[in-house]
Amino acid sequence: MEKDRKTQIEEFTEKVKMVMESYQKRHPAVRVDRDYFPFKCTEEWGECLQAYLMLTDRGRQKEKSKEEIKEKFGEEFADVFAFILLFAENEGIDLAEVLERKWFTRLTK
Incomplete structure (x- = not known):
């Protein structure tokens, strides 16, 4: 997959991360640890x-x-969808790459 521009998934992920950062600033008592995103x-x-x-x-x-x-x-x-994006990002999963490899390669078979 070409990496010369951001995928829509990457753009959405950046935006939901900004929303989450804003949420964390407004609600500092909420513990956002590794388990937070799968629970959400x-x-x-x-x-x-x-x-x-x-x-x-x-x-x-x-x-x-x-x-x-x-x-x-x-x-x-x-x-x-937003929390799936945040969960994947938090776990270091490149959803665009994985979708290409696991799903979209089937389009050529």
């Missing part, structure tokens, strides 16, 4: 699934419209 991925995935259950009429609607629920689902999905 799990927490956010649960919230995403809760919204999905609402969206698919398998959970209480909480007096929300389908449009509001769909928006909430998207927001929770974004939270999951």
